[in-house]
Amino acid sequence: MKMQTLNAVQMAQRLLLSKVQQATCLVDATMGKGGDTLFLARNSSPAATIYSFDIQAAAIKQTQELLIRHGLEQKVKLISASHATVGEHVGLGTLEVAMFNLGYLPGGDHLLITRPQTTLAALHICLQRLQVGGLVSVVAYPGHTGGNEETQAVEAFLEKLPQSIFTACCWNVINHTKYPPRLYIIEKTRGEFFEGDTARKD
Numbered sequence: 001m002k003m004q005t006l007n008a009v010q011m012a013q014r015l016l017l018s019k020v021q022q023a024t025c026l027v028d029a030t031m032g033k034g035g036d037t038l039f040l041a042r043n044s045s046p047a048a049t050i051y052s053f054d055i056q057a058a059a060i061k062q063t064q065e066l067l068i069r070h071g072l073e074q075k076v077k078l079i080s081a082s083h084a085t086v087g088e089h090v091g092l093g094t095l096e097v098a099m100f101n102l103g104y105l106p107g108g109d110h111l112l113i114t115r116p117q118t119t120l121a122a123l124h125i126c127l128q129r130l131q132v133g134g135l136v137s138v139v140a141y142p143g144h145t146g147g148n149e150e151t152q153a154v155e156a157f158l159e160k161l162p163q164s165i166f167t168a169c170c171w172n173v174i175n176h177t178k179y180p181p182r183l184y185i186i187e188k189t190r191g192e193f194f195e196g197d198t199a200r201k202d
């Protein structure tokens, strides 16, 4: 039997699956073609709401069509705005799962990419709003123009998260050429208020 190698997106979904199954408040911060939104909608409970963000009309349209094909459109709020506005939709301590898949819309304009400033702003808000035991995944792509800078910014931000509140891990393919994507998983382990002071406190 041929061994199936998981890519970073599949690995993120596998690591988040059991949390998604129990969750009722979930975010797809980068909707794109809707792959992660469909994963969240399919695997969460019927009572769950998924808040999915994208700045491109083409992404909203493709995701909406995908959800309709699967009869899951009722569970998902498709939000045509930057993920930096996530705080307008998700209350403090309510978020259970958030997924980020950075970069550009596959098949779309490669210049319309996620940017470090908004990515970090959205990540920060998601981490503030996360429940204890909640998980955030980030798939980052160092290989495209601007992608390495963004990956470095995400990693630098995550490295400084206070360890008394979060555990941040990195899954990284180390023997592939051409800058394979990197996966970060962050778990909130304690319920202390996280103001956003990223200086290490412990």
Ligand SMILES: C[S@@+](CC[C@H](N)C(=O)[O-])C[C@H]1O[C@@H](n2cnc3c(N)ncnc32)[C@H](O)[C@@H]1O
Pocket: 029, 030, 031, 032, 033, 034, 035, 036, 037, 053, 054, 055, 056, 059, 081, 082, 083, 084, 101, 102, 103, 104, 105, 106, 112, 113, 114, 115, 118, 119
């Ligand atoms: C790699 S794609 C996401 C792929 C998607 N998860 C899927 O399964 O198809 C990245 C997406 O992020 C979107 N994006 C870029 N900047 C954004 C922002 N500030 N807020 C929300 N989405 C953004 C892009 O338009 C693009 O569709």
